[in-house]
Amino acid sequence: MELIRSKMTDLAAIFQNYTKLGNQNINLIGRVRTNRKGKKVSFMVVNDGTIFQDLQVVYKDELSNYENITKARPASIVEISGTLVLTPNKPQPFEIQATQMEILDQAIEEYPLQNKEHTPEFLRELAHLRVRTKTFNAIYRVRSAASFAFHRFFNEQGFVYVQTPILTSNDAEGAGETFVVTTRNDDKYDQDFFGKKAVLTVSGQLHAEAYAQAFRKVYTFGPTFRAEESYTAKHAAEFWMIEPEVAFADLQDNIDLIEAMLKSVTKEVWDVCHTELNFLAQHFDIDLASRLQSLTTKNFALLPYRDAIERLKEAIADGHHFDDENIFFGMDLATEHERFICEVLYNAPTFIVDYPKTIKSFYMKENPDLETVAGVDLLVPGIGELVGGSEREGDYDKLVQRCLEQGIDPKGLDWYLGLRRFGYYKSAGFGLGFERYLMYLTGVTNIRDVLLYPRTPKNLLF
Numbered sequence: 393m394e395l396i397r398s399k400m401t402d403l404a405a406i407f408q409n410y411t412k413l414g415n416q417n418i419n420l421i422g423r424v425r426t427n428r429k430g431k432k433v434s435f436m437v438v439n440d441g442t443i444f445q446d447l448q449v450v451y452k453d454e455l456s457n458y459e460n461i462t463k464a465r466p467a468s469i470v471e472i473s474g475t476l477v478l479t480p481n482k483p484q485p486f487e488i489q490a491t492q493m494e495i496l497d498q499a500i501e502e503y504p505l506q507n508k509e510h511t512p513e514f515l516r517e518l519a520h521l522r523v524r525t526k527t528f529n530a531i532y533r534v535r536s537a538a539s540f541a542f543h544r545f546f547n548e549q550g551f552v553y554v555q556t557p558i559l560t561s562n563d564a565e566g567a568g569e570t571f572v573v574t575t576r577n578d579d580k581y582d583q584d585f586f587g588k589k590a591v592l593t594v595s596g597q598l599h600a601e602a603y604a605q606a607f608r609k610v611y612t613f614g615p616t617f618r619a620e621e622s623y624t625a626k627h628a629a630e631f632w633m634i635e636p637e638v639a640f641a642d643l644q645d646n647i648d649l650i651e652a653m654l655k656s657v658t659k660e661v662w663d664v665c666h667t668e669l670n671f672l673a674q675h676f677d678i679d680l681a682s683r684l685q686s687l688t689t690k691n692f693a694l695l696p697y698r699d700a701i702e703r704l705k706e707a708i709a710d711g712h713h714f715d716d717e718n719i720f721f722g723m724d725l726a727t728e729h730e731r732f733i734c735e736v737l738y739n740a741p742t743f744i745v746d747y748p749k750t751i752k753s754f755y756m757k758e759n760p761d762l763e764t765v766a767g768v769d770l771l772v773p774g775i776g777e778l779v780g781g782s783e784r785e786g787d788y789d790k791l792v793q794r795c796l797e798q799g800i801d802p803k804g805l806d807w808y809l810g811l812r813r814f815g816y817y818k819s820a821g822f823g824l825g826f827e828r829y830l831m832y833l834t835g836v837t838n839i840r841d842v843l844l845y846p847r848t849p850k851n852l853l854f
Contacts (some may be wrong), residue, residue, distance in 0.1 A: 556596030637821035677835030781822020
């Protein structure tokens with residue numbers, strides 16, 4: 393039996409218009425979530441992937457193939473024709489009472505995602521299937537909406553979207569934790585494909601700076617790679633970065649842009665995905681809604697790094713315990729320190745500015761005190777550092793000197809350094825780890841669960 397597929401509709405359209413579709417015939421194809429058999433009346437829950445909400449289908453033994461339909465297993469694909477009936481007194485506002493049904497593809501009995509709880513660790517081994525669960529379906533819908541919201545924000549602000557190289561010859565951060573790309577089995581890079589050492593990008597910032605000098609406002613949104621052997625819940629070898637760059641801008645302009653961007657994007661995602669976010673709140677963070685609302689309405693705090701160090705020392709003196717209590721000027725703040733500042737001291741997203749130059753990248757503008765740079769990190773409750781940025785050093789000689797201080801060969805960055813000689817007046821930008829933001833947005837505590845196919849040390853599945 394084959395139903396009429398020319399009039400197929402999707403579940404999203406049905407949910408959007410169900411009040412107008414009462415008692416009308418509906419045709420759709422969906423995947424079985426559950427199938428509960430009764431003697432004369434059975435209930436099937438299906439979803440076609442176009443919307444987060446599921447659809448209940450009621451079917452009776454009046455169907456000629458009733459017994460066969462009762463055997464449809466989870467993940468099987470079914471075609472349904474039936475009447476949409478409004479059900480205002482039930483949890484779902486409508487259901488389909490089937491008049492015809494057909495199993496288009498029967499899933500095997502050993503389908504690994506049965507109707508029971510599965511641990512995140514188990515589901516990470518099934519990254520190609522876990523998106524079919526309600527939890528991961530919600531997470532990746534939020535990921536899609538957030539991605540679109542970032543593009544919309546920058547587009548409406550007049551930014552030009554640039555696609556910076558994935559293959560490059562420089563390490564923008566100067567950390568040396570890069571993946572080498574080669575066609576050889578040795579380190580003779582002069583005989584390799586490019587005739588020199590090539591790596592996967594750790595940041596598109598340096599390339600974006602060049603384009604900001606032409607367009608004034610640009611942004612990148614693409615994959616980046618770090619060969620950092622870290623097994624924490626916040627690190628991955630492959631992740632996505634959003635990196636705006638604005639010419640003629642200083643540190644305060646940067647701070648204003650960060651705050652405006654996060655408030656705009658978070659509000660849009662909440663408006664578009666409130667159903668999914670409410671579902672995730674029940675599973676990961678019951679305070680998620682209030683936390684996101686706070687981000688969109690509260691003014692962000694600002695604290696110089698020197699003052700942050702003093703406040704941490706005062707907290708210890710007052711009896712607060714940190715795992716690392718060796719607090720001194722020049723230290724890199726740990727997550728516990730960052731979270732104390734934004735969760736306890738201010739209870740709000742907090743900008744930390746003017747970091748010691750010894751712990752920051754070579755391209756950050758040196759402040760008049762010669763000890764600190766015009767850098768900024770945004771700390772948010774529940775996560776710690778979310779955004780890192782700076783005003784860029786505009787003095788050619790200082791920039792060369794900073795390279796030398798950090799063991800970076802200036803010759804390899806000749807093109808970048810030379811921008812300062814071809815008409816250069818200020819530039820500022822920042823980097824936002826997209827997955828880190830998604831963790832904040834969804835309440836998920838492990839970065840492996842907001843990546844579609846996570847790449848971490850000793851893990852290259854799929």
